[in-house]
Amino acid sequence: MRVIQVVGSIDNKAAGPSYSVTGLAEALCARGVDAEIFSTSVSKSGDERGNSRVFSTDFSNIPGVRRLLFSKSLAAAIEVGAAAGAVLHAHGLWLMPNIYPGTSALRHRCPLVTSPRGMLGKEALQFSARKKQMFWMLAQRRVLMRSDCLHATSMEECEAIWARGILRPVAIVPNGVDIPPDHENARHSKRSDAAGESRTVLYLGRLHAKKGVDTLLQAWAKLQSEFPAWRLRIVGPLEGPQHLELRKLAGMLRLDRVTFENALFGDDKQDAYREAELFVLPTLNENFGMVIAEALASGTPIVTTKGAPWQGVVDNACGWWVDHGADSIAGSMASAMMLPRPELRRMGSRGRAWMSRDFSWTKVAANMEQVYKWTLGEAERPESVVLPGEAN
Structure with missing residues (x-):
């Protein structure tokens, strides 16, 4: 099984996805899953680091537009992976790298999992609200509705997803955490x-x-x-x-x-x-x-x-x-x-x-692997996956 984790960037070490996405990919690889990270960077082009590939962004000289992280090379690489039957797992919202997997998954009928990463919370939506509303109407909502499964790290996040009208299955799997030695x-x-x-x-x-x-x-x-x-x-x-x-x-x-x-x-x-x-x-x-x-x-x-x-x-x-x-x-x-x-x-x-x-990367990766297998039709629905109307 091949899984492509797509995220806008992992350059910012202070941001949660830089830790959680890389941690998940490494733990999946340890279980024998072919897990890769596709991300973008305004300062790197074609960089490969272990299981991570970094793609250059376009329109970097246009203020405002460059923040959306357009990348033809990233979109093309996702297309190749989707055509080969990979599971696409998109992390985050409001950027073009969060849109490309939905387009490729629809075209090639491969599984799509989306992790909003808390960006559908009421308070999070209040920041840059008008820009997010426009992006939602133009592209983001369609991607979420195309997802075979969404991923939430808590029941509260799951409920926030459904509150936005995205009535899709949700896998509730927390992030993992490294346990310091000694x-x-x-x-x-x-x-x-x-x-x-x-x-x-x-x-x-x-x-x-x-x-x-x-x-x-x-x-x-x-x-x-x-x-x-x-x-x-x-x-x-x-x-x-x-x-x-x-x-x-x-x-x-x-x-x-x-x-x-x-x-x-x-x-x-x-x-x-x-x-x-x-x-x-x-x-x-x-x-x-x-x-x-x-x-x-x-x-x-x-x-x-x-x-x-x-x-x-x-x-x-x-x-x-x-x-x-x-x-x-x-x-x-x-x-x-x-x-x-x-x-x-x-x-x-x-x-x-x-x-x-309860939060070891080994346990988290095992749960996510079962979610991926379910989206491929290779396993029964995991206990972590809830459907709209099932939660109390």
């Missing part, structure tokens, strides 16, 4: 129990308006005087106007012990998770929330909002899942920050065990 030894080497040692609350992710970092700053304003031993790290790409607005808000609120730091990757990101005693994601909307899984895999307890599908942090006693708002977030953070370090570590250990049990 967890406990690495954690204790990064953290001190000495009296007076600074303790850390971490936010790590994009500084997008939907992430609710402004609400986190408002919550910190309510806590900073009560918890002088704690500091707040805001880690994310320092680009565009959003981080400047957040810095301005921090100044207006007269916040102490708050740092804004550029995005971290690899070992540096892992160290940030390990050094933190609490991770906070005050998001308005997430289809999954990859940073939550990463923090839990690193043994760090969580405070997040009901905009993220993570009630499991309560069920598994490794965090707080609360309404969005400065008061509720501050209250949960205070509950966490008052706990002794050993108790926070026990919570973190429970979260790590949960990630190892």
Whole structure:
């Protein structure tokens, strides 16, 4: 079986698909599936890296149009794969690489799976709403309706898909997460129990308006005087106007012990998770929330909002899942920050065990492989696939 994963770009290491799409492809390959990634880049042409092929974009000198990532070479490669009977799996919406698989799948009658990646959520649709409405009418809706199956990482995302009138089968399969090795030894080497040692609350992710970092700053304003031993790290790409607005808000609120730091990757990101005693994601909307899984895999307890599908942090006693708002977030953070370090570590250990049990890439790849086989007519409908009207 050959599966072509199509995504606009995996260049931005801070973006979720750069992690989740590559992780899925690698895990499928480990199971013997011929899985490739087709993506675009404005800076590369014809680049091949393992199971990934990168295609150059067209119209790169036309502002606005270039953002849609037109690529004749990508479209042609998808055509060849579709003609040979590959399963096409498109990731994301609102770009031409998200449209090409639908066109090829219809022409060659090969299976098409589409992962909206949270882009049909109510809050996500409010950003650049007019452009998305136009793209929806011109092309995006037809592609989704042509899909043999859509892929959602949570039941909440599945319901968002159906709410848009896309009444197609949906496979509910979470993203996988890497479990860091030598967890406990690495954690204790990064953290001190000495009296007076600074303790850390971490936010790590994009500084997008939907992430609710402004609400986190408002919550910190309510806590900073009560918890002088704690500091707040805001880690994310320092680009565009959003981080400047957040810095301005921090100044207006007269916040102490708050740092804004550029995005971290690899070992540096892992160290940030390990050094933190609490991770906070005050998001308005997430289809999954990859940073939550990463923090839990690193043994760090969580405070997040009901905009993220993570009630499991309560069920598994490794965090707080609360309404969005400065008061509720501050209250949960205070509950966490008052706990002794050993108790926070026990919570973190429970979260790590949960990630190892239910979110391993091996398990995720096995579930997705069954979905692909079903779309090919080679297997019965997997338990992960739900039909409109079946969900409670």
